[in-house]
Amino acid sequence: MTIQQAIQHAITQLRTISPTARLDAELLLAHILGWSRAKVVAERDHVLTPEQEMAFNALIERRANREPVAYLIGHREFFGLDLFVDRRVLIPRPETELLVELTLKEAQRFNHTPLIIADIGTGSGAIAIALAMHLPHALIYGVDISPDALAVAAINVTRYRLDDRIRLLEGDLCTPLPAPVDILVSNPPYTILTEIDEGVYRHEPHLALDGGSDGLDCYRRLIAAAPTYLKPNGAILLEIGSTQAASVVHLLRQALPMAETGIERDLAGHDRIVWARNRYVIH
Numbered sequence: 001m002t003i004q005q006a007i008q009h010a011i012t013q014l015r016t017i018s019p020t021a022r023l024d025a026e027l028l029l030a031h032i033l034g035w036s037r038a039k040v041v042a043e044r045d046h047v048l049t050p051e052q053e054m055a056f057n058a059l060i061e062r063r064a065n066r067e068p069v070a071y072l073i074g075h076r077e078f079f080g081l082d083l084f085v086d087r088r089v090l091i092p093r094p095e096t097e098l099l100v101e102l103t104l105k106e107a108q109r110f111n112h113t114p115l116i117i118a119d120i121g122t123g124s125g126a127i128a129i130a131l132a133m134h135l136p137h138a139l140i141y142g143v144d145i146s147p148d149a150l151a152v153a154a155i156n157v158t159r160y161r162l163d164d165r166i167r168l169l170e171g172d173l174c175t176p177l178p179a180p181v182d183i184l185v186s187n188p189p190y191t192i193l194t195e196i197d198e199g200v201y202r203h204e205p206h207l208a209l210d211g212g213s214d215g216l217d218c219y220r221r222l223i224a225a226a227p228t229y230l231k232p233n234g235a236i237l238l239e240i241g242s243t244q245a246a247s248v249v250h251l252l253r254q255a256l257p258m259a260e261t262g263i264e265r266d267l268a269g270h271d272r273i274v275w276a277r278n279r280y281v282i283h
């Protein structure tokens with residue numbers, strides 16, 4: 001069987017479960033062959049060995065069962081980084097790149113060293129690592145309640161040689177932080193489990209997704225803790241579900257009444273990030 005035939009066959013099997021059936025098939029075949037996706041696309045007449053065909057079919061079967069491509073190939077691109085992922089962590093989403101971008105902008109306000117940032121619910125370490133790569137003067141705490149997730153984050157932190165600037169801490173939200181920080185950033189669990197996509201529900205960790213009956217459980221506790229864990233001129237940036245902006249801004253205004261607050265939209269035009277910037281100044 002040629003690459004072209006194998007891809008065509010896979011598309012037929014994946015069409016009903018994936019809007020990106022061709023891309024999925026190309027990525028899975030690239031993984032099997034140890035090639036780039038570009039090479040797979042270019043060498044359509046290359047003939048697969050029976051072993052390669054079998055391995056490819058096995059992956060297509062798992063993908064047809066809605067297993068995410070990133071788990072099947074063991075990595076995912078995020079903010080220009082190549083991150084190791086497996087079932088222990090949420091797969092980093094493109095929307096979360098906006099949270100990184102806005103946090104990098106916010107970081108420009110600070111000119112002391114080290115700039116201290118906490119990524120609450122770090123998962124694969126995606127946000128913490130992206131920030132550390134662009135902020136050489138920052139010390140970043142990556143907190144997660146899941147030891148399994150922290151084991152994945154540790155692999156990625158080491159892969160990018162950031163062990164000296166990212167400290168991974170196990171515990172509930174801000175409680176493991178040793179002192180208040182300049183910037184709190186978080187993409188907490190914010191979905192209502194009964195409302196999510198079947199593939200996500202079946203394969204990604206519920207601890208990373210479950211925001212309680214209205215999706216806001218983590219925001220309530222995290223924002224209530226912000227006055228304690230944020231420095232007087234610090235900022236908090238949070239990823240949200242597209243319908244949650246007003247509720248989360250309300251929580252921020254209650255907890256940080258002097259703070260400036262704002263809502264930012266993603267490329268699809270959905271509310272995606274809310275932020276608050278403390279305006280207290282110590283004299």
Ligand SMILES: C[S@@+](CC[C@H](N)C(=O)[O-])C[C@H]1O[C@@H](n2cnc3c(N)ncnc32)[C@H](O)[C@@H]1O
Binds near residue numbers: 121124143
């Ligand atoms: C939506 S995922 C975000 C993962 C990663 N930051 C990203 O953006 O791809 C939420 C993460 O929060 C962690 N988490 C859930 N409840 C937590 C809690 N109470 N304290 C700390 N981390 C928590 C989960 O284990 C999961 O890794």
